[in-house]
Amino acid sequence: MSDYNDIRHGRHCVFLMHVHLVFVTKYRREVFTKEILDDLRPICSSVCTDFEAELVEFDGEDDHVH
Numbered sequence: 001m002s003d004y005n006d007i008r009h010g011r012h013c014v015f016l017m018h019v020h021l022v023f024v025t026k027y028r029r030e031v032f033t034k035e036i037l038d039d040l041r042p043i044c045s046s047v048c049t050d051f052e053a054e055l056v057e058f059d060g061e062d063d064h065v066h
Contacts, residue, residue, distance in 0.1 A: 019053075023065045030062035040065060 007016045025031050032040075037060045048055045059066050 020066070025063050028063045032060050032062050032065060037065065 007014055037058075040060070041055075041058050044058060045055045057066070
């Protein structure tokens, strides 16, 4: 069960949002190396912080990133 502190309030709404994003390379080409994935993690974390979100899990393979 979720913690009530995670529930966000807007002027006319209340919400608790979980999002699963998948970035896929064009034509599923193998371009994501371990080094690139290591560089992407802090970038994705920073973007989440800017949107007042939390990066819970980050993983990827050579042709996509979760």
